[in-house]
Amino acid sequence: MFGVLTGKELDELPVQIDQFEFPPNYRIYSAGDVNEDVYTIRDGLVKAIARTADGAERIVRLYKPGDVLGLESLLSDGCQHTLMTMATVSVCRIPTRIIKRLLVKSPRLLEQLMRQWQISIERADYWLTHLTTGIIESRVAWLLKMLAELTSGEQPVVIVLPANQEIAAIVDATVESVSRTIANMKREKVLVRVAPHTYQCDLGKYHFDRLQVVD
Amino acid sequence: MFGVLTGKELDELPVQIDQFEFPPNYRIYSAGDVNEDVYTIRDGLVKAIARTADGAERIVRLYKPGDVLGLESLLSDGCQHTLMTMATVSVCRIPTRIIKRLLVKSPRLLEQLMRQWQISIERADYWLTHLTTGIIESRVAWLLKMLAELTSGEQPVVIVLPANQEIAAIVDATVESVSRTIANMKREKVLVRVAPHTYQCDLGKYHFDRLQVVD
DNA sequence: CGTATAATTGACTGTAGTCAAACGACGTGG
């Protein structure tokens, strides 16, 4: 994200940024917390958790390398949802006040930041139209596709499969339904285990590029 | 939104802004269009439409008075979804280039804009956790609650009921299921017709404030 | 007042939720 800054703007950055790792299943912050930092993800996945009216947990967004966490702290409101790592996550931390200061000086950083917000929105729409619509098998397939896209095009595609409970919280289903779906995919060799939690994934049988009706 | 500008900043605004109305069911712009303007809604509702993989239409967001439309044009990307009015909608139009120019001068406008983006994200999460989860009756009830909140607290609450097809596109259900639900609510006097498309709405029997389990 | 469009209702089907039990993987401590 800070690639867009000029040399002079970068001068004051290095001392302020530190880089470190969160352990797996670490709660970065909880809904309601006031957060003082912004993070950019270098490696790993982070899930954003919200609660439904009946108290169930629902995963509403996934952040991946390159994404920015905690932008809402620029508005000094409380955080909207809980952020939790899904594996070991390597991040850069930048204090909010640094961003605020740089923001008025660098229009390019501003654009970059607006773009991040925009990405969040687009991803929310994607989530809504692909991961909460249709039969469960198709929702799970879309999720697998999302996970597969993180592997930057290597063949064969190998993904780290989240726990059934997490998948269920993403596609809005019960653990049992997810289990049946995933078990089926294993039988059909869509998923082939290569290591604990790690599967080779061949989504060939799913046709994501189905014809889109246009007006 | 422009209430935050100082007098000097406002000076160049008036000649650039014009105010007018869109007719009901008017397509403000379509997915893929490049849009040159930003709109603030003064009155009426605007729906954002996306398409699912099987070509069905899905309403992914509602914009209400005070909201800003077309912020993605600040990034000069194509628009993500189709925007369509739900009734007569009164708007202010501001050319994107004016916003861009003002943005570097007014930190308060910047904050206002970031807040708008943040609001969109929060609303996406709300949509996900309330309008796509649980049985259809509860989703519809949440939608009615949303619509009721637009009426700024007058009692009794009177809302303009969207067509079943629109409700279906919001809560991810079929027209028939929505019809059954709405028909039931009419029988139970949750909805009482007072004019065409207009109903008095008493959501007393629904308990939105159900206990939220906290960690 | 008549017609097009939307809403309602019925009968049937199918997907996924619920409840319950068995199985498996993994880590701990003996």
Place this chain on the structure above:
DNA sequence: CCACGTCGTTTGACTACAGTCAATTATACG
């Protein structure tokens, strides 16, 4: 190294909510 316990996964039987298809009735608008 093995036994045990915990947790996650799988599977079965049953139920219920919502989808599908089709016919009928109501509503809005010219």
